[in-house]
Amino acid sequence: MNITPRVSYAHVGAKVNDKHVASLLRFFASGAKPESNDGYGVEIEHLPVRNGSDCAVSYAQTDGIETLLERLRPYYDPDKEFVEDGHLLGLARPGIALSLEPGGQFETSIGVLHTPQELLDIYAGFRAEINPILDDLGFRLINYGYQPVTSFADITINPKRRYAAMNEYLGHVGSYGPCMMRCSASTQVSIDYSDEADAIAKMRVGTALGPIISMFFRNSPYFEGARNPFPLLRQRIWDKADPQRAGITPGLFDPRFGWEDYARDILATPMMFADLTHTPEAANLSEDEQEFVAFRRNAADIYPDRELNAYEVGHILSTHFNDVRLKNFVELRHWDSLPIERAELLTQAVKNVFYDDANFARWKSFAEGLSVVDVELAKDDLQAHGMAARPFGKSMDEWQDALGLEDTRADIPGDPVHPEVFQR
Template identity: 85%
Template sequence: MNPPRVSYAHLGAKVNDKHLASLLRFFQSGAKPEKDDGYGVEIEHLPVRNGSDRAVSYAEPDGVETLLERLRPYYDTDKEFVEDGHLLGLSRSGISLSLEPGGQFETSIGVLHTPEELLDVYGQFRNEVAPILDELGFRLVNYGYQPVTGFADITLNPKRRYAVMDEYLGHVGSYGPCMMRASASTQVSIDYDGEADAIAKMRVGTALGPIISLFFRNSPYFEGERNPYPLLRQYIWDKTDAQRTGITPGLFDRRFGWEDYARDVLSTPMMFVDLTHTPEAKGLSEDEQEFPAFERNAADIYPDRELNDYEVSHLLSTHFNDVRLKNFVELRHWDSLPIERAELLAETVKSIFYEDDNFARWKSFAEGLNITDVELAKADLQARGMGARPFGRSMEQWQSELGLSDTRPNIPGDPVHPDVFQR
C-alpha cells in the first residue's frame, strides 16, 4: 500500500481548478511524441566598458540601449519588444535578443540539431555586433558574474517587472539583487515526449546539473574580488527565494507529475502581475495591468476561467528552479560561457538526454535518488569543489562517465584552482 500522497503546494493557498487545467494543457502542448532531438541555447553576456571593465548600464551614453538601437536593422520590425518607449528586445528567425535586469545581453538561439548550427547562428550575431561594440567602446564578455562592478552600482533596466522583482527578492532572500544585476548564465532547453519523459529529464537534470556545472564553472569574480565559491551561481540562486528556486519540491517522489508542478506554481505568490494579455483587463491603465502581488497568487488575480498561453507563460516565468518546466525542459545551472565551451556543454546535454542508451542509464540512476541525496551532493560540491564525491563518486569518475575529457576553464580566478588567479 502506498503512503498518502503529499501535497507540495504552499500551505493554505488556493488553486483554481481551471487554472490548473490550463497549465496541464500547456505542458501537454509541448510534448513531441515523434523524436526530434531539438534543443535551444541561451547565452547571457555581461556588458563591460573597455579599459576599466566596469559594467555598462542600459541608459548611459553609448550604452546597452544604444547597442540595441544600432542592431535594429538586422532584426524583424514586427518582433521588437518595446516598453514605455524603451527598446528592450529584438528577434528574427533563429535568434532573439533580450535584456536581463542589470543590462545582461541575452542571445536565445534555436531550435538547433547540430553544434554547427549553434556556431553559425551565434557567429553571425557576433559578426554583426562586433563593429558596433568597437564604436561604442564596450564588450560583451562571458563570465558568470560581473568582473569589477558590485551589484549596488548597477542600475536596473526600465522594465516594470524588474522593479517589482527587485523589491520582492530583496526582502525574501539574501542574494536576489546580486542575481538580478550582476550574474549571467548559459541555459539549454530540451524536448520531451510526454509527462513521464519530462519528469524523468527534470530529475536527471536536477541531479547531474551541479556536477556538470563544476566542470564548466566560469565565475572568477564576485563583487569585484576573487570568487571564493566553487559554484557561485548555485550559491546565489539557492539563497534568492526559497519558494521558487532550488530543487523542485517533490520532484524525486515517485508519484510526482505535472499536476504537482502546476500546483506549486499556482500556489506561490505571483510577485508581479501582468494582465496585458488578459481580455478582462482591456482598457485598464498600465498601473492596473501590471503591479506587485507579494501575497496573492493566481487564484486571487486571474478570472475564473482557463488561462491563455501568455498568462500561463508569465506564471511559469516567475519560478526559477534548478530545472524549470515550461512547454519544454529548461536546464538552468550554468555560468555564462564563451561559445566554444557553450557548444561543448550543449553536446554534453545532448549526449545525456538524447542518446537513448545513455539516457536510460541516467534515468535509472535518478530514480534511485531522493531530495536529500541531491541536496547533499550540491552541498558537497559547494564545500569541496573538485575534492567532492557527489553520490559517492569522485570528480574524476564523473568526468569519465559524462564523457568530458578536459573541461578545466582557462580563466583568471578559478576558485577550485586558485593558482591561476591573476588580475
C-alpha cells in the same frame, strides 16, 4: 480508508484554481514531441563592460545598451521588436532573439538547433554584426557568471516594470536577490520531451546531474569585485535568493510526482509580479492596475476563474526559477555564462546525457533511486569541497569519465579581465 495525497509539498493550504491547473497541463502537453526531435534551445547571457575600466555598462548611459540595440535594429525583424514605455528592450529574427536581463545582461536565445555545431554557426553570424558596433561604442560583451568589477549596488535596473517589481520583491526575501538580478549571467540549455513521464525523468536527471556538470563548466572567477570564494557561485545565489520559487522542485523525486504537482506548486506560489496586460477582463484598467507587485497573492487571487490564455500561462511559469524548469520544453538552468566554444561543449554534454538513448536510460534509472535529500547533500558537498567533493559517492574524476566530459578542461580562450585570478 487511506487517501494518497498529492505530492506537491510547498504552500500547504494555498488556494489553487482547478481551471488554472488545467491550463498549465494543456500547455505542458502541447510541448510533447512523440517523434524524436532532439532539439535544443541555447541561451547565453553576456555581461556588458566598458573597455579600459571593465565596469558594467548600463542601459541608458551614453553609448550604452540602448544605443547598441538601436544600432542593431536593421538586422532584425521590425515586427518582432519588444518596446516598453518607449524603450527598445528586445530584438528577434528567425533563429535568434536578443533580450535584456534586469542589470543589462545581454541575452542571446538561439534555436531550435538539432546539432551543437549549429550553435557555433548562428552565434558567429551574431558576432559578425555586433562586434563592429561594440568597438565603435567602446564596450564589449564578456562571458562570466558574475560582473568582474562593478558591485550590484552600483548597477541600475533596466526600464521594465516587471524588473522594478522583482527588485522590490527579491530585496525583501532570502539573500542575493539583488546580486542575481544585476550581476549574474548564465548559459541555459532547453531540451525536448516526448510525454509526461519523459519530461519528469529529464527534470530529475537534470536536477541531479546539473550541479556536477557545473563544476566542469564553472566560470565565475569574480564576486563583488574580488576573487569568488564559492565553488558554484550561481548555485549559491539561486539557492539563497528565494526558497519559494528556486532550488529543487518540491516533490520532484517522489515516484508519484507528475505535471499536476508541478502546476499546483507554481500556482500556489505568490506571484511576485502580476501581469494582466493580456487579460481581456483587465483591458480598461490603468497600467499600474495591470502590472503590479504581488507579494502575497498567487494566480488564483489575480486571474479570472476560467482557463488561462497562452500569455498568462507563460507569465506564471516565468515567475518560477527552479534548477530545472518546465515550460513546453525542459529548461536546464545551472550553468554560468560561457564563451561560445565552451557553450558548444556544454550542449554536446547535454546531448550525450539526454539524447543518447542508452545513456539516458542509465541516468534515468540512477535518478529514480534518489531522494531530494540525496540531491541536496550532493549540492552541499560540491559547495563545501569543490573538485574534492564526492557527490553521490563518486569522485569528480569518476564523474568526468561517467559523463564523457574529458574535453571540458581544455584551455579555451575567454576574455580574462584580471588574468591573475585564474592562477590556481
